[in-house]
Amino acid sequence: MTVLWEPMQGAIDTFGMALGDDVTVVAHASSIDREVGTGGHRLVVIGPEVPARNAYELAEQLRVDRPAVGVVLLRHRLEVAVLTQALRSGVREVVQADDHAALVEAVQRNEALSARLGSPNGEAGTAGHVVTVFSAKGGVGKTTVAVNTAAHLAAGGAKTLLVDLDLMFGDVGICLQLPPTTSIMDLVAMTGHLDAQGLASVVEQHESTGLDVLVAPHDPADAERVPAELVTELIRLARTSYDYVVLDMPPSMPEHVLGAFDLSDLLVLVSTLDIPAVKNLRLATTTLDALGAPQQNRLLVLNRADLKVGLSVKDVEAALQQPVSLRLPNAMSVPAASNRGVVLTVDEPKDAFAVALRDFVDHTVRPHFGDEPTRASSHRSHRLRRNK
Numbered sequence: 001m002t003v004l005w006e007p008m009q010g011a012i013d014t015f016g017m018a019l020g021d022d023v024t025v026v027a028h029a030s031s032i033d034r035e036v037g038t039g040g041h042r043l044v045v046i047g048p049e050v051p052a053r054n055a056y057e058l059a060e061q062l063r064v065d066r067p068a069v070g071v072v073l074l075r076h077r078l079e080v081a082v083l084t085q086a087l088r089s090g091v092r093e094v095v096q097a098d099d100h101a102a103l104v105e106a107v108q109r110n111e112a113l114s115a116r117l118g119s120p121n122g123e124a125g126t127a128g129h130v131v132t133v134f135s136a137k138g139g140v141g142k143t144t145v146a147v148n149t150a151a152h153l154a155a156g157g158a159k160t161l162l163v164d165l166d167l168m169f170g171d172v173g174i175c176l177q178l179p180p181t182t183s184i185m186d187l188v189a190m191t192g193h194l195d196a197q198g199l200a201s202v203v204e205q206h207e208s209t210g211l212d213v214l215v216a217p218h219d220p221a222d223a224e225r226v227p228a229e230l231v232t233e234l235i236r237l238a239r240t241s242y243d244y245v246v247l248d249m250p251p252s253m254p255e256h257v258l259g260a261f262d263l264s265d266l267l268v269l270v271s272t273l274d275i276p277a278v279k280n281l282r283l284a285t286t287t288l289d290a291l292g293a294p295q296q297n298r299l300l301v302l303n304r305a306d307l308k309v310g311l312s313v314k315d316v317e318a319a320l321q322q323p324v325s326l327r328l329p330n331a332m333s334v335p336a337a338s339n340r341g342v343v344l345t346v347d348e349p350k351d352a353f354a355v356a357l358r359d360f361v362d363h364t365v366r367p368h369f370g371d372e373p374t375r376a377s378s379h380r381s382h383r384l385r386r387n388k
């Protein structure tokens with residue numbers, strides 16, 4: 001159950017006895033994520049020949065991505081500076097490389113702690129899915145799609161977090177009529193050491209859906225005080241404790257949006273039947289190609305698809321070189337619902353817009369991750385549970 005990261009030949013002969021039977025030796029950090037992800041390893045031991053800087057980087061990443069996996073660092077000499085830096089980065093213990101008895105004890109302590117913390121992939125046992133809703137033009141329906149998608153996932157029993165990453169003009173809080181108490185601004189001071197408790201302290205729950213929501217800063221002037229690193233750290237952390245993390249985006253690509261794209265498992269691209277929306281989305285997809293975002297992880301949604309405005313669905317598909325996965329109708333019920341702080345997919349299940357969006361979530365989004373469609377029974381039981 002242990003990964004030993006050590007580039008020197010013969011490492012297994014030196015440390016194997018202390019580490020027990022189930023040890024995998026890797027020479028490069030790039031192999032570690034796969035080992036702890038699929039191999040179920042609970043401990044990463046970093047050998048004495050790995051440069052300290054690389055060791056700290058790995059520890060920082062694992063602390064956020066896989067908090068149940070422990071890191072033990074072996075050094076030829078124990079120095080105060082190394083100890084301080086190592087513990088700050090998330091290393092559980094630093095052990096002198098030739099002290100095999102101390103290594104055995106560190107392995108045992110780690111095993112006990114990891115067992116208490118849960119599976120190597122986080123408490124839910126599997127990493128959550130990051131679904132990002134984006135368009136390169138304002139007002140096309142990103143927030144509407146993000147809110148309704150997240151709410152339907154949550155109402156179906158999936159632990160879901162909706163994060164408003166439109167840091168300047170985010171309106172998820174208003175659409176859901178959440179109290180203007182906390183926001184992502186409350187996490188700024190935790191940048192670099194954000195943990196599950198910190199995140200939980202700023203998340204608001206939307207009563208009728210069970211959806212957890214993290215809203216954007218209340219003051220647009222605060223947007224630039226949210227570092228892009230915090231957004232990345234937040235997404236990495238959130239996906240360890242939620243089944244789905246849904247991101248609502250601004251109609252632009254600042255640094256924090258690019259970072260979020262990088263961590264997204266599915267991109268829902270929204271357009272309407274107008275040339276500026278299509279043209280801007282075309283430019284955005286060129287950027288996504290350049291960033292290496294896989295095409296098979298993108299879905300195209302056409303909002304207000306029934307409007308007769310001279311541009312056809314085929315025109316949009318040809319321009320964006322991608323089939324439309326969902327056509328949403330133009331419906332007065334949409335602004336009416338957000339004016340009342342309710343979510344159509346949950347509160348008005350027979351509404352045409354809600355039916356189309358729920359079908360998309362059940363038969364396209366969830367299956368993208370190999371998840372079953374939401375069952376009507378789990379939807380109902382969730383509502384009953386929450387109404388107690």
Ligand SMILES: Nc1ncnc2c1ncn2[C@@H]1O[C@H](COP(=O)(O)OP(=O)(O)OP(=O)(O)O)[C@@H](O)[C@H]1O
Nearest residue numbers: 138139140141142143144251304329330331334335
């Ligand atoms: N299918 C629809 N039918 C009718 N109205 C809609 C529809 N979709 C969205 N709207 C309305 O259009 C407006 C803009 O929608 P929304 O806020 O979801 O867009 P957005 O892309 O998030 O905008 P922004 O770029 O400003 O964040 C809202 O008032 C919303 O209620």
Ligand SMILES: [Mg+2]
Nearest residue numbers: 142143166171
């Ligand atoms: Mg919006």
